Amino acid sequence: MGNLGFRGDHKGCSQRRCPGRIQLFLACVLALAGVRGANAQCYRFSSGTAASLTINITNLPAPTITPDGTGGTFYTYQLIAVAGNSASLSIGSTTYSLSPPTVALIQVDFNPLVTSLIMNVSGIVGTSAVAAQISLAGPTNLLQPAAPLPAVLPPASAWTILDILTTAGTTGSPTFTVDSITGCSGTVTPGGPGIAASANSLAFAYTIGGATPANQNVTITSTGSAFTFGAAAAALTGSNWLHLTPGSGTTPATLTASVTPTGLAAGNYRGTISIVASGTTNSPLSIDVVLTVTGGSGGGPGAGGLAITAGGVQNAAGYQNLLAPGGVFVVLGSAMGPASIVLATAPNYPTLLSGTSITFTPVSGGAAIDAKMIYTLDRQVAAELPSSTAPGTYAVRVTYNGQTSAPENVTVVARSFGIVSINSGGTGPAQSNIANVNGGISLVRFTSGSLAFNGLNFTLTPAHPGDILTLWGTGGGADPASDAGTSGGDQTAAGNFVVTVGGRQVTPLYAGTSFGFPGLWQVNFTLPADIAPDCFASVQVSAGGQTSNAVTVAIAPAGQSACVNAQLSPAALARLDAGGSIVFGAFAAAKVTADTSAGKVVQESVSGEFARFTAAEWALLFSGPRFDACTVYDRTYPVGGKDPSSPEAFLDAGANLPLSGPNVASGVALATVSTPIGPAYGTAPAVGTLVNGKYTLTGNGGSQVGPFSASVTFPTSFTVTNWDSITQIDRTQPLTLNWTGTGFDQVAILVNSATRIGSLNHIVSVNCTVPASPGTYTVPRAALALLQPVGASGANFGGLAVTGMSTATPFTANLVGGGTLDFSAFAADLQVTKNIAVQ
Numbered sequence: 001m002g003n004l005g006f007r008g009d010h011k012g013c014s015q016r017r018c019p020g021r022i023q024l025f026l027a028c029v030l031a032l033a034g035v036r037g038a039n040a041q042c043y044r045f046s047s048g049t050a051a052s053l054t055i056n057i058t059n060l061p062a063p064t065i066t067p068d069g070t071g072g073t074f075y076t077y078q079l080i081a082v083a084g085n086s087a088s089l090s091i092g093s094t095t096y097s098l099s100p101p102t103v104a105l106i107q108v109d110f111n112p113l114v115t116s117l118i119m120n121v122s123g124i125v126g127t128s129a130v131a132a133q134i135s136l137a138g139p140t141n142l143l144q145p146a147a148p149l150p151a152v153l154p155p156a157s158a159w160t161i162l163d164i165l166t167t168a169g170t171t172g173s174p175t176f177t178v179d180s181i182t183g184c185s186g187t188v189t190p191g192g193p194g195i196a197a198s199a200n201s202l203a204f205a206y207t208i209g210g211a212t213p214a215n216q217n218v219t220i221t222s223t224g225s226a227f228t229f230g231a232a233a234a235a236l237t238g239s240n241w242l243h244l245t246p247g248s249g250t251t252p253a254t255l256t257a258s259v260t261p262t263g264l265a266a267g268n269y270r271g272t273i274s275i276v277a278s279g280t281t282n283s284p285l286s287i288d289v290v291l292t293v294t295g296g297s298g299g300g301p302g303a304g305g306l307a308i309t310a311g312g313v314q315n316a317a318g319y320q321n322l323l324a325p326g327g328v329f330v331v332l333g334s335a336m337g338p339a340s341i342v343l344a345t346a347p348n349y350p351t352l353l354s355g356t357s358i359t360f361t362p363v364s365g366g367a368a369i370d371a372k373m374i375y376t377l378d379r380q381v382a383a384e385l386p387s388s389t390a391p392g393t394y395a396v397r398v399t400y401n402g403q404t405s406a407p408e409n410v411t412v413v414a415r416s417f418g419i420v421s422i423n424s425g426g427t428g429p430a431q432s433n434i435a436n437v438n439g440g441i442s443l444v445r446f447t448s449g450s451l452a453f454n455g456l457n458f459t460l461t462p463a464h465p466g467d468i469l470t471l472w473g474t475g476g477g478a479d480p481a482s483d484a485g486t487s488g489g490d491q492t493a494a495g496n497f498v499v500t501v502g503g504r505q506v507t508p509l510y511a512g513t514s515f516g517f518p519g520l521w522q523v524n525f526t527l528p529a530d531i532a533p534d535c536f537a538s539v540q541v542s543a544g545g546q547t548s549n550a551v552t553v554a555i556a557p558a559g560q561s562a563c564v565n566a567q568l569s570p571a572a573l574a575r576l577d578a579g580g581s582i583v584f585g586a587f588a589a590a591k592v593t594a595d596t597s598a599g600k601v602v603q604e605s606v607s608g609e610f611a612r613f614t615a616a617e618w619a620l621l622f623s624g625p626r627f628d629a630c631t632v633y634d635r636t637y638p639v640g641g642k643d644p645s646s647p648e649a650f651l652d653a654g655a656n657l658p659l660s661g662p663n664v665a666s667g668v669a670l671a672t673v674s675t676p677i678g679p680a681y682g683t684a685p686a687v688g689t690l691v692n693g694k695y696t697l698t699g700n701g702g703s704q705v706g707p708f709s710a711s712v713t714f715p716t717s718f719t720v721t722n723w724d725s726i727t728q729i730d731r732t733q734p735l736t737l738n739w740t741g742t743g744f745d746q747v748a749i750l751v752n753s754a755t756r757i758g759s760l761n762h763i764v765s766v767n768c769t770v771p772a773s774p775g776t777y778t779v780p781r782a783a784l785a786l787l788q789p790v791g792a793s794g795a796n797f798g799g800l801a802v803t804g805m806s807t808a809t810p811f812t813a814n815l816v817g818g819g820t821l822d823f824s825a826f827a828a829d830l831q832v833t834k835n836i837a838v839q
């Protein structure tokens with residue numbers, strides 16, 4: 001993007017109406033963040049039959065990428081192939097090849113600008129069947145991976161079905177011509193032993209003040225022999241309203257789902273039921289649950305089910321609930337627009353789009369303000385808030401085809417900048433360009449490569465010290481010129497913009513709106529020449545006293561083509577770059593002494609899991625601001641929902657994991673603990689079991705993780721000598737901790753505050769890891785200042801934990817679907833913990 005004039009005189013750049021080819025792509029990121037959908041067609045190979053398969057997909061609506069960047073239908077393509085066969089995916093004039101014998105994936109994340117796709121699969125012989133999946137996800141943004149792949153790929157020998165997932169665009173539907181296969185209906189069903197549910201989803205309806213909805217039953221069956229399974233239910237939004245009995249059983253069995261909606265506000269709530277059965281090819285099995293609550297007021301459905309989700313009015317890039325004048329925002333809910341997305345044309349966004357409109361009415365009184373519609377869809381709409389909007393509290397209402405939702409209040413402040421991330425969820429690696437690389441036609445990634453798209457050859461590379469980076473986003477503040485599609489220029493000084501990257505504060509070269517796309521901002525800044533290389537360097541933008549969402553950028557040492565990470569290999573980082581995931585095996589033997597109202601309580605445990613993480617999930621714990629050895633992780637998510645940094649899935653490593661060591665009786669093992677995302681493992685030995693000595697954990701392998709063995713030496717002693725004198729956390733003062741003991745080489749300090757805001761959890765964690773040898777560490781005041789004031793008990797509370805850790809031991813394990821663990825650790829800990837007030 002050298003043609004944007006990155007020379008420090010960015011006012012001049014704005015006045016020259018910079019061409020901004022990357023602006024076009026990022027406008028789509030803002031406009032289409034998070035929109036997904038699919039219907040399915042399924043085709044089955046005849047087992048053991050030699051065949052050559054060709055699939056021709058035609059009549060894809062041709063994208064109409066106009067200078068304003070809003071038109072058209074955008075597609076992404078994925079192909080998975082397994083077993084001892086070859087396959088190829090042809091898109092336009094480019095062919096992507098797969099080689100046996102391991103699981104392989106090709107994912108083409110950018111719109112190829114063609115209207116047809118051809119896939120060829122050959123060499124289906126004997127029992128070594130090939131399986132392939134093509135996913136066409138659209139509309140989607142242009143700079144992120146396609147819809148997620150299956151969380152777990154079954155063993156290669158189990159795949160016997162080709163599945164094609166398609167989503168029609170706004171004009172026309174794809175047409176499929178399939179040769180040499182036998183048709184079937186439904187979605188992918190792996191071969192081999194598996195479990196099945198009599199329903200893929202459950203729906204409950206409740207009227208406030210009315211009778212509790214009747215229970216619903218689900219029958220769990222299996223192919224082949226009977227299987228023992230664990231079952232669990234979890235509310236993803238709302239709090240503890242979904243229940244399931246029994247929690248385990250043997251197929252065939254009947255489960256009963258029930259809901260307790262009392263106390264829930266009107267709205268739509270999501271939950272999930274997870275069935276985990278070791279030895280099956282499709283475990284865990286998930287069942288979606290929806291609870292619709294009507295009646296009452298505030299955030300609930302209007303006529304026809306039209307509703308705004310509680311807390312569902314958010315910045316379109318950073319997904320924070322504070323909005324800014326001139327910013328692009330999304331509204332999450334139901335029945336707010338048509339079933340297929342309809343997009344407006346920039347820069348003259350209308351106030352009414354395909355029957356949908358959004359109003360902001362000042363709570364203090366005054367006339368309603370009409371938002372400018374960008375797109376509309378039944379479950380998500382997006383618009384720009386006019387720059388003339390004054391800061392304050394507003395009641396937001398969505399109207400669709402004459403029906404209006406109940407209001408959802410939102411706060412508007414002068415500036416609330418949100419940064420676009422690769423996953424379009426406001427978390428993980430930022431979607432950033434490097435001005436001084438390939439004329440700005442570049443994207444920051446962990447590793448190096450290239451990507452041809454729309455006549456441009458993008459350079460993929462980590463950033464390096466001294467590079468000029470561009471962050472994209474929205475919510476930088478009012479700019480009337482931007483509302484009309486131009487730009488008011490640099491607002492760095494006026495908005496007091498500051499970029500914090502890797503703990504360093506940098507004044508931007510330019511912070512202002514971009515031409516052609518109302519509400520789209522860019523922040524250009526130079527990485528310090530002496531900044532420390534880091535694959536997950538934290539980045540935030542402060543403007544007008546408000547701090548953006550936290551993201552990361554990859555910074556490599558000068559001259560290096562990939563960033564360096566102590567935990568992840570270059571191959572694992574390259575997999576994350578390609579939109580894939582990594583697998584982490586983590587176990588710990590721990591003795592915890594907790595201060596309670598009944599005195600000190602000691603518990604011992606050995607627990608852990610094998611977890612699959614996306615790049616965004618893995619990066620979250622590193623993406624907050626850093627102060628010396630401490631990183632701050634701040635997140636808000638629904639009560640009963642998923643912490644954004646939690647893994648996407650736990651993997652099955654067998655029914656139990658044997659444990660041996662001092663004081664451990666023969667036959668003791670970590671048992672399976674069922675969770676909504678898969679099996680975890682744990683055991684709770686009697687107090688006094690864990691002593692200084694070597695403990696070994698083994699596994700014979702399960703349906704997803706193969707055999708392994710790991711050992712660790714438990715520390716001898718650990719005492720925080722000033723523990724009892726710490727009775728509260730003063731956010732205005734540093735916190736000093738002193739310790740003694742033997743057998744540990746690191747100390748981890750965790751200070752957190754947990755608050756509940758309606759149906760949302762807000763948790764701030766200060767995580768510090770330091771060497772044991774000094775015997776002391778002082779948590780910086782600047783880190784503690786980001787905690788929330790809370791008491792020591794109740795719904796809002798604080799916590800303090802200090803842990804002496806022995807050297808964690810890595811171990812290896814093969815994955816059944818191919819590959820090995822990307823990172824692993826078996827640790828041994830002595831910990832003290834207590835609830836504590838934060839003032």
